[in-house]
Amino acid sequence: MFKTNDYTNSLIVAKTSSNIFTYNIIQIGTYPNKDILVFTAKPNQYRVSHNYIVETTFRSNQSQKIITCSIQYQDKKPEFMIEFIYNNNTKIRKPFDNLSNSMQLKHNKQFGNQFLDLFKQQVLQTFNQEDDVLLEELIFSV
Missing domain, CATH: 2.20.50 (Outer Surface Protein A; domain 2)
Structure with a gap:
């Protein structure tokens, strides 16, 4: 470059x-x-x-x-x-x-769904398929 x-x-x-x-x-x-x-x-x-x-x-x-x-x-x-x-x-x-409450909620849900997808991918790579791995709670703190 x-x-x-x-x-x-x-x-x-x-x-x-x-x-x-x-x-x-x-x-x-x-x-x-x-x-x-x-x-x-x-x-x-x-x-x-x-x-x-x-x-x-x-x-x-x-x-x-x-x-x-x-x-x-x-x-x-x-x-x-x-x-x-x-x-x-x-x-x-x-x-x-500066987002409205509904847009903040939408962004939080989207972030949570992306995190859940990453969690599921990691479970498939890390644990046995017969294991029952659950994500019970996700807490955001800033």
């Missing part, structure tokens, strides 16, 4: 033989006070800024996909907003807390 970047310019370009990736930092944002500042996971632990916006474009001969990510601190916590654009069709993903 060939990469070009100039940190005085907000555009970073990476190329392969058939694709072009561009990362355009639209807004760097500002760091909030230390008492609410959040860091990314270890080992790197970068500071997460307020009002940060980056647009990532993936282009091939057949299509173009654009993903815009932004971070806003709300109630002393960062909220991430992701917008997908695929061939000029836009779909916005809201933070979980």
